[in-house]
Amino acid sequence: MSxxxxxxxxxxxxxxxxxxxxxxICWALEEAGLPYRxxxxxxxxxxxxxFAHQPFGQVPWLTDGEISVFESGACLLYLGEKSxxxxxxxTKARVEAVEWLIAGLNSMEMVTVPWSIHQFSNDRQGAAWExxxxxxxxxxxxxxxxxxxxxxxxxxxxxxDILMADLLRLVDRFDxxxxxxxTKAYVARATARPALIKARDEQIARFKAADAAA
Amino acid sequence: MSxxxxxxxxxxxxxxxxxxxxxxICWALEEAGLPYRxxxxxxxxxxxxxFAHQPFGQVPWLTDGEISVFESGACLLYLGEKSxxxxxxxTKARVEAVEWLIAGLNSMEMVTVPWSIHQFSNDRQGAAWExxxxxxxxxxxxxxxxxxxxxxxxxxxxxxDILMADLLRLVDRFDxxxxxxxTKAYVARATARPALIKARDEQIARFKAADAAA
Numbered sequence: 001m002s003x004x005x006x007x008x009x010x011x012x013x014x015x016x017x018x019x020x021x022x023x024x025i026c027w028a029l030e031e032a033g034l035p036y037r038x039x040x041x042x043x044x045x046x047x048x049x050x051f052a053h054q055p056f057g058q059v060p061w062l063t064d065g066e067i068s069v070f071e072s073g074a075c076l077l078y079l080g081e082k083s084x085x086x087x088x089x090x091t092k093a094r095v096e097a098v099e100w101l102i103a104g105l106n107s108m109e110m111v112t113v114p115w116s117i118h119q120f121s122n123d124r125q126g127a128a129w130e131x132x133x134x135x136x137x138x139x140x141x142x143x144x145x146x147x148x149x150x151x152x153x154x155x156x157x158x159x160x161d162i163l164m165a166d167l168l169r170l171v172d173r174f175d176x177x178x179x180x181x182x183t184k185a186y187v188a189r190a191t192a193r194p195a196l197i198k199a200r201d202e203q204i205a206r207f208k209a210a211d212a213a214a
Numbered sequence: 215m216s217x218x219x220x221x222x223x224x225x226x227x228x229x230x231x232x233x234x235x236x237x238x239i240c241w242a243l244e245e246a247g248l249p250y251r252x253x254x255x256x257x258x259x260x261x262x263x264x265f266a267h268q269p270f271g272q273v274p275w276l277t278d279g280e281i282s283v284f285e286s287g288a289c290l291l292y293l294g295e296k297s298x299x300x301x302x303x304x305t306k307a308r309v310e311a312v313e314w315l316i317a318g319l320n321s322m323e324m325v326t327v328p329w330s331i332h333q334f335s336n337d338r339q340g341a342a343w344e345x346x347x348x349x350x351x352x353x354x355x356x357x358x359x360x361x362x363x364x365x366x367x368x369x370x371x372x373x374x375d376i377l378m379a380d381l382l383r384l385v386d387r388f389d390x391x392x393x394x395x396x397t398k399a400y401v402a403r404a405t406a407r408p409a410l411i412k413a414r415d416e417q418i419a420r421f422k423a424a425d426a427a428a
Contacts, residue, residue, distance in 0.1 A: 145269070
């Protein structure tokens with residue numbers, strides 16, 4: 001039996017709480033019904049052991065016995081191999097789930113993360129902001145058409161939806177989906193799943209407990 | 215026998231030539247010695263058939279009989295399943311190749327693509343530029359340490375190196391690697407491979423031929 005451990009920070013400031021990427025991994029594990037525990041690594045002092053597991057000093061990473069995986073997208077692909085609830089076994093559906101996972105990580109987050117940083121930084125003017133905001137509108141316009149044709153990106157719920165809904169809920173937080181009702185409904189549908197609610201609420205509770213301990 | 219087709223634009227303007235992402239797929243196919251052909255789709259008029267294969271209206275996509283895959287990262291993963299020259303079969307090395315591929319697509323390109331757009335747009339001032347440029351320096355500082363310890367990201371050459379070297383050569387084009395000699399040497403090592411040279415030079419020749427035909 002696999003023994004999965006998800007490693008995240010021991011504490012983070014208020015703004016990213018509920019959005020730190022360990023949510024993606026815990027969400028997937030909850031969907032698949034795979035047992036796991038959460039361990040923490042210091043947010044403030046990131047030592048050699050942290051960089052040995054995650055060379056950019058980020059979180060999360062996932063361990064499964066001797067195997068250690070970093071990058072939330074790679075962790076999701078790894079878990080996909082462990083459960084058909086996360087990644088379909090049929091070739092065509094599997095290709096769809098993988099291409100949409102990668103579309104989330106590359107075509108979407110390449111835009112949504114810089115866009116969110118503009119929002120967090122309260123920097124919404126100038127050429128770079130206009131370019132990023134326009135780019136997001138283009139991407140969402142295309143995505144809206146796709147999502148209008150299906151409940152989930154690869155037909156049935158998969159790691160592609162965990163990734164896509166998670167990155168879109170950060171856009172939604174800054175009201176970036178207001179002109180995209182189909183996409184907004186998709187995010188609402190995904191985030192109503194008990195597995196996400198549990199993963200997110202437990203993350204928020206964990207960081208709050210760390211405040212109290214400090 | 216698989217019949218791979220790589221689809222790219224019929225023409226692009228001068229600046230991106232040699233860097234359009236079909237290079238990644240052709241590079242991988244050349245490394246693996248898998249037969250393929252290149253087909254084109256209009257750059258100027260992107261119709262319903264284009265969006266049916268690539269919902270964001272980008273290129274490339276890859277077909278293998280009835281299977282059609284979009285996102286260069288997903289195409290590389292798909293081809294990785296076809297050849298151990300692209301993706302090792304040993305579990306630990308395989309996890310490393312996949313996590314580094316995803317690190318390229320997400321942790322690196324999320325920074326390098328906006329950074330390159332600032333460069334292409336000649337927009338190198340203001341808060342967004344400073345933030346992006348500083349973010350790139352941080353990422354490259356971490357990557358430099360990793361690359362100093364190994365020739366290739368997963369031990370032997372893999373799809374992770376195709377992705378990482380391809381995104382870094384765009385940074386190198388704007389001299390963004392000048393303070394990172396180990397990373398610069400890695401890019402030189404990867405781009406000296408005959409498979410990349412053939413894929414890149416054929417792309418440049420194809421777009422030049424389209425100029426002449428216009």
